[in-house]
Amino acid sequence: MIAKILSAGMVAGVSLLASPAMAEEICGGLYAHAVDTPFTLDTQESGTDIQAGYRLDPVGGPLRLQPYVFGSVNSDGGTDFIGAGVGRKFSLGSLYVRPGVGLVVHNAPSTRVNPDTGYRTDLGSRVLFEPEIAVGTQIAPRLTVEASWVHISNARLFNREQNPGIDMIGVRANLHL
Structure with a gap:
């Protein structure tokens, strides 16, 4: 399953690169999955996520919002997702901060209960909000690297x-x- 998703992602990435679209950058990284923070409950998932994305040129005049699409595949068979959103890059000298917000669609079970606690650990809806923030720096003329936090949840709205x-x-x- 993971190989199929990665293959489809690579084909999509190559086709995007070959098109005359206004792509600004491609991105990819490795993430610890289901990190315990004050914003989450234990979903009983683990592993590493492989994320890949595509950011378009900034739009919106002075707002300079940067639309993006991305996907994430979990190494342990946990939640995979695809999504889209907008971000904004703010320079801070040699560093920058890039907040973003979007929506994702995921493949987690629609109902899941922790057998030890009896708490529901499913994500509540198929569509989730996706706030994120990154801190990065340029390491080569066309290459930047970022430390990034990505959160997915229904925010109790769905x-x-x-x-x-x-x-x-x-x-x-x-x-x-």
Whole structure:
């Protein structure tokens, strides 16, 4: 399953690179999956996520919002997802901060209960919010590297009964095209 998703992602990436679209950069990284933070409950998932994405040129005049699409595949058979959103890069000298927000669609079970606690650990809806933030720096003329936090949850808007969420923390590289 993971090989099929990665193959499809690589084909999509190559076709995007070959098209005359206004792509600004491709990105990819490795993330610790289901990191315990104050924003999540234990979903009983683990492993490493491989994330890959594609960012378009900034739009919106002075706002300079940067649309993106990306996907994430979990190494242990946990939650995989694809999504889209917008981000904004703010320079801070030799560093930058890149917050973003989007929506994702995932493949986690629609109902899951922790047998030890009896708490529901499913994500509450198929569509989830995806806030993220990264801190990065340029390491070569066309290459930046970022430490990044990605969160997915329903924010109790799609399901008021529960909202465990999943946090991923990792590192990604961005290649400016």
